[in-house]
Amino acid sequence: MIYFCSLASGSSGNCQYIASDTTGILLDAGLSGKYIQNSLMHIDANLENLKALFITHEHSDHVKSAGILMRKFGLTLYITKKTFEKIESKLGKYSMDKVVFIEKEKDIAVGDIVVRPFSISHDATDPVAYAFKKDALKVSVVTDLGHVPLDLLSNLIDSNLIMLESNHDVEMLKSGPYPYVLKQRILSTKGHISNEVCAETILRVRSYSDRLGHVILGHLSKDNNTPELAFETVKSILEEGGLSLDDDISLDLAYRDRVGRLYRIED
Numbered sequence: 455m456i457y458f459c460s461l462a463s464g465s466s467g468n469c470q471y472i473a474s475d476t477t478g479i480l481l482d483a484g485l486s487g488k489y490i491q492n493s494l495m496h497i498d499a500n501l502e503n504l505k506a507l508f509i510t511h512e513h514s515d516h517v518k519s520a521g522i523l524m525r526k527f528g529l530t531l532y533i534t535k536k537t538f539e540k541i542e543s544k545l546g547k548y549s550m551d552k553v554v555f556i557e558k559e560k561d562i563a564v565g566d567i568v569v570r571p572f573s574i575s576h577d578a579t580d581p582v583a584y585a586f587k588k589d590a591l592k593v594s595v596v597t598d599l600g601h602v603p604l605d606l607l608s609n610l611i612d613s614n615l616i617m618l619e620s621n622h623d624v625e626m627l628k629s630g631p632y633p634y635v636l637k638q639r640i641l642s643t644k645g646h647i648s649n650e651v652c653a654e655t656i657l658r659v660r661s662y663s664d665r666l667g668h669v670i671l672g673h674l675s676k677d678n679n680t681p682e683l684a685f686e687t688v689k690s691i692l693e694e695g696g697l698s699l700d701d702d703i704s705l706d707l708a709y710r711d712r713v714g715r716l717y718r719i720e721d
């Protein structure tokens with residue numbers, strides 16, 4: 455059994471919970487310690503099983519409570535060395551015994567969960583996304599990326615569940631209030647991916663493997679997207695691609711400001 459829950463996702467803060475029956479992991483720390491603790495209690499997570507905090511990149515919506523979470527739950531921090539150097543001064547009190555440097559494409563075990571970090575294209579120092587495996591079950595979480603190269607796809611294949619960024623609607627972004635430079639940044643290969651690219655990526659993953667049964671749309675923009683638009687756009691592209699949301703795949707949203715559904719996935 456592998457458990458997954460998005461505690462919140464988006465530019466106001468990110469944190470996801472991944473667990474087996476004996477090991478709990480947090481992914482990113484972009485919300486207050488209090489919100490994360492309350493959210494974990496809300497889903498009845500076993501706080502004593504929490505072992506690790508994995509970090510994707512140094513943007514504040516992913517790291518701002520990293521030090522607090524390490525102290526609150528006694529977590530070991532898993533992070534690339536370059537990202538660590540970016541956030542070290544903001545961690546507060548911590549011990550280097552509780553820091554593990556990860557390397558891309560190298561699996562690392564935490565209890566009975568095996569975690570694989572892999573490279574993503576984003577305007578941060580050394581950004582990564584992760585796949586979490588418990589035996590044959592696999593959950594992948596990929597947000598904050600500007601495009602989807604083949605090597606990324608190969609890391610997603612065989613996932614049972616993917617939380618994938620569905621950041622913006624391109625027309626809303628282009629006609630919206632953001633300054634030109636920021637629009638260009640978001641649209642670039644180091645920015646964020648759109649609803650369409652998200653949907654096409656899901657179709658490509660499914661074309662390699664039909665194990666993928668659950669998709670969660672993440673990191674939705676507050677200004678350049680709406681939950682309804684993201685859901686409907688992705689739904690219609692998946693259906694045009696021949697997938698049925700009743701029979702083949704479930705589609706869900708990770709909310710910006712509240713806890714999502716707790717998934718329990720078994721073989």
Ligand SMILES: [Zn+2]
Pocket residue numbers: 464465468513515516598673
């Ligand atoms: Zn972000």
Ligand SMILES: [Zn+2]
Pocket residue numbers: 511513576578598
């Ligand atoms: Zn970011």
